Amino acid sequence: MTVTPPTQGAESYVVGVDFGTLSGRAVVVRVRDGEEVGSAVHAYPHGVIDRELPGTGRILPPDWALQHPEDWREVLRTAVPAAVAVGGVDPAAVIGIATDFTACTVLPVRADGTPLAETALGDRPHAWPKLWKHHAAQDQADRINHLAHQRAEKWISRYGGRISAEWQYAKALQVLEEDPGVYAATERWIEAADWIVWQLAGVETRNTCTAGYKGIHQDGHYPSEDYLAALHPDFADFARTRLEHPLSPLGARAGSLTPQAAAWTGLPEGIAVATGNVDAHVAAPAARAVENGRLLAIMGTSTCHVVNGATLADVPGICGVVDGGIVEGAYGYEAGQSAVGDIFAWWLSQGVPADYLAEAEATGEDLHRLLTRKIADQPVGGHGLIALDWMNGNRSTLVDHHLSGVIVGLTLATRPEEIYRALLEATAYGTRTIVDALEQGGVPVTEFIVTGGLKKNALLMQIYADVLRRPVSLAESAQGPALGSAIHAAVAAGAHPDVRTAAAAMGRVQRGAYRPDTARADAYDELYAEYRLLHEHFGTGPDKQLHRLRRLRNAALSRNSEV
Ligand SMILES: Nc1ncnc2c1ncn2[C@@H]1O[C@H](COP(=O)(O)OP(=O)(O)O)[C@@H](O)[C@H]1O
Ligand SMILES: O=C(CO)[C@H](O)[C@H](O)COP(=O)(O)O
Numbered sequence: 001m002t003v004t005p006p007t008q009g010a011e012s013y014v015v016g017v018d019f020g021t022l023s024g025r026a027v028v029v030r031v032r033d034g035e036e037v038g039s040a041v042h043a044y045p046h047g048v049i050d051r052e053l054p055g056t057g058r059i060l061p062p063d064w065a066l067q068h069p070e071d072w073r074e075v076l077r078t079a080v081p082a083a084v085a086v087g088g089v090d091p092a093a094v095i096g097i098a099t100d101f102t103a104c105t106v107l108p109v110r111a112d113g114t115p116l117a118e119t120a121l122g123d124r125p126h127a128w129p130k131l132w133k134h135h136a137a138q139d140q141a142d143r144i145n146h147l148a149h150q151r152a153e154k155w156i157s158r159y160g161g162r163i164s165a166e167w168q169y170a171k172a173l174q175v176l177e178e179d180p181g182v183y184a185a186t187e188r189w190i191e192a193a194d195w196i197v198w199q200l201a202g203v204e205t206r207n208t209c210t211a212g213y214k215g216i217h218q219d220g221h222y223p224s225e226d227y228l229a230a231l232h233p234d235f236a237d238f239a240r241t242r243l244e245h246p247l248s249p250l251g252a253r254a255g256s257l258t259p260q261a262a263a264w265t266g267l268p269e270g271i272a273v274a275t276g277n278v279d280a281h282v283a284a285p286a287a288r289a290v291e292n293g294r295l296l297a298i299m300g301t302s303t304c305h306v307v308n309g310a311t312l313a314d315v316p317g318i319c320g321v322v323d324g325g326i327v328e329g330a331y332g333y334e335a336g337q338s339a340v341g342d343i344f345a346w347w348l349s350q351g352v353p354a355d356y357l358a359e360a361e362a363t364g365e366d367l368h369r370l371l372t373r374k375i376a377d378q379p380v381g382g383h384g385l386i387a388l389d390w391m392n393g394n395r396s397t398l399v400d401h402h403l404s405g406v407i408v409g410l411t412l413a414t415r416p417e418e419i420y421r422a423l424l425e426a427t428a429y430g431t432r433t434i435v436d437a438l439e440q441g442g443v444p445v446t447e448f449i450v451t452g453g454l455k456k457n458a459l460l461m462q463i464y465a466d467v468l469r470r471p472v473s474l475a476e477s478a479q480g481p482a483l484g485s486a487i488h489a490a491v492a493a494g495a496h497p498d499v500r501t502a503a504a505a506m507g508r509v510q511r512g513a514y515r516p517d518t519a520r521a522d523a524y525d526e527l528y529a530e531y532r533l534l535h536e537h538f539g540t541g542p543d544k545q546l547h548r549l550r551r552l553r554n555a556a557l558s559r560n561s562e563v
Pocket of ligand 2: 303
C-alpha cells in the first residue's frame with residue numbers, strides 16, 4: 001500500500017530518526033520549510049556493551065563494543081510517537097520517515113533479518129551487533145591492508161591507503177577467525193543503517209553510502225573472491241553471499257511502512273520509508289553543506305568530516321571517497337576522528353576532583369561548562385601542554401586503532417581545566433591535520449561548518465577557528481543528523497524532487513559564526529608545530545611505543561576474558 005502526500009494547502013510532515021552511540025532521537029519536520037516542530041530522545045537501556053555480554057555474565061575482551069538490537073526498535077516505539085505528540089502533529093499528516101545510523105555498526109542476521117543475537121547463538125559475543133567503535137579487529141585490518149597493497153588492489157587508494165578496523169571487512173573477518181560457528185550461521189552481514197530500514201519497510205535494502213565507505217563497494221564491485229580467499233579460504237564468498245544486493249541511492253524510497261512498524265511508531269501504514277544513511281553524511285543537507293568544498297564536521301562523541309568534490313582524488317589517510325556517497329552527482333569524501341566529545345567526557349569522569357564536583361553542584365553547571373568557564377580566558381599556550389587526541393585510536397590520517405592518547409608538559413601546577421583545554425585543542429589539531437590532508441590531496445575546502453552536540457561550546461568553536469585559521473559556520477539545527485534524515489524522507493516521499501532542492505528548502509546554516517583572531521592563530525601555529533612533532537614520533541616514527549604498551553595491556557587483560 002502507498003500513501004499519496006496530502007493535497008496542496010494542507011501541511012505535510014516527515015520524521016527523521018538519528019540512531020546515535022548512546023541514544024536515538026526522532027524529529028518531526030515540516031516539509032515546506034524544515035521547521036522542526038517536535039522531537040524526542042530515547043537513551044538505549046544497554047548503551048554501549050563493552051564489559052559484559054547481557055544475560056550471560058561473560059566478560060568481553062579489551063576494545064570490544066557491542067549494541068542491543070532491541071534498544072534500536074525501542075526508539076521506534078517510544079521516541080517517534082513522542083516526537084509526533086510533542087509537535088502536536090496529526091500522524092495522518094506525516095508522509096515519510098527516514099533513519100540514519102552510526103557506522104560501521106554492523107550485525108550478523110538470518111536471511112529474514114533476525115539478528116543472530118536474538119537466536120540460540122545469543123550467548124556468543126560474536127553473534128551481537130558490533131558498534132562502530134568496536135576496535136578489536138585491528139589485526140584483521142592490518143592484514144586486509146597489507147594484502148591489498150601486496151596485490152595492488154585498485155580500491156585501496158579510495159580508502160586513503162588503509163581500511164579501518166572499524167569497517168565491515170575487519171569485523172567480519174574477526175567473526176570468522178574467532179567464532180567460525182557464528183560466521184557459518186550468518187546469512188546476511190548488514191549495516192544497522194540498512195537493518196533498521198528492514199524493520200520499517202519489511203524489505204532488505206542496501207544504501208550507496210555504507211556500501212561505499214564501510215563495505216568497499218567501488219565502481220560497481222566488492223573486492224574479488226580471489227582477494228578474499230587470500231585473506232582466509234572461508235572468506236572467499238563473503239561479499240557474494242552476505243553483502244551482495246542492489247544498491248539504492250540516498251533519498252530513494254526503500255519501501256512502505258509495514259503494518260507492524262506503523263503500530264510501533266503510530267505513523268500511517270504505507271508512508272514512504274527512505275533508504276538508510278550514515279549519521280554523518282545524512283547531516284550535510286541539513287547544514288546546506290552539499291555544494292562542493294563545504295566541509296561539514298559532525299562533532300559529537302566522535303567527529304566525522306564530510307565534503308563533496310567535483311573530481312576523484314586519492315587522499316592519503318582519509319576514510320574513503322564514494323561517488324554519490326553524500327549526495328548524487330559528486331564525489332563524497334569522508335575522514336574522521338574516533339573520539340572527540342568522548343575524550344572530554346573521559347577527562348570529566350576521571351580527572352575532576354571532589355571540590356569541582358561540589359562547585360558544579362552548587363552552581364548548577366554541568367562539568368563541561370564549569371571547566372570551560374575556568375579556562376576560557378587563559379592565553380593560548382598558557383598551560384604548557386600538548387595532547388594527542390588518540391584515546392580511541394586514530395581514524396584519520398593514520399588509520400591505526402592501536403594508537404593511544406598522550407599528554408606532555410604536565411607539572412605539579414597543572415590544573416584539571418588546563419588538561420581539559422589541552423584536550424579541546426588536541427582535537428582541533430587533529431582536524432587541522434585532516435583538512436590539510438584533504439587540500440594537499442586535491443580536495444578544496446572552501447568552508448568549515450560544524451554540526452552536532454559540540455557546537456554549543458563557544459570556546460571549542462573559537463579554538464577551531466583559530467587553529468584552522470578559518471571562519472567556522474554553524475548548522476542551525478540542534479539535531480543535524482535527524483533533520484538530515486527528515487530531508488531524505490521528504491525526497492523519498494516525493495515532496496521535493498532531490499536532496500539538493502530539499503536542502504535549500506529545509507536546511508539552515510549560520511555562515512562565519514566564529515572568526516579567527518590573528519594573534520591567537522599565530523600562537524596556535526607554534527603549538528600545532530609541536531603537535532606535529534609528537535604526531536610523527538608516536539604515530540609514524542620507528543619507535544612503536546604505543547603499540548608495545550597496547551600489546552602488554554592486552555596480554556595482561558586477555559587472561560580474564562572469554563570470547
Ligand atoms: N559543553 C560541552 N563541551 C564539550 N563537549 C561536550 C559538551 N556537552 C557535551 N559534550 C560531549 O558531547 C558528546 C555527545 O555529543 P552528541 O552530539 O550529543 O552525541 P552523539 O555523538 O552520540 O550524536 C559527549 O561525548 C559529551 O562529552
Ligand atoms: O563513523 C562514523 C560515521 O561514518 C561516526 O563516527 C560514527 O557513526 C559515530 O558517530 P557519533 O560520534 O555521532 O556517535
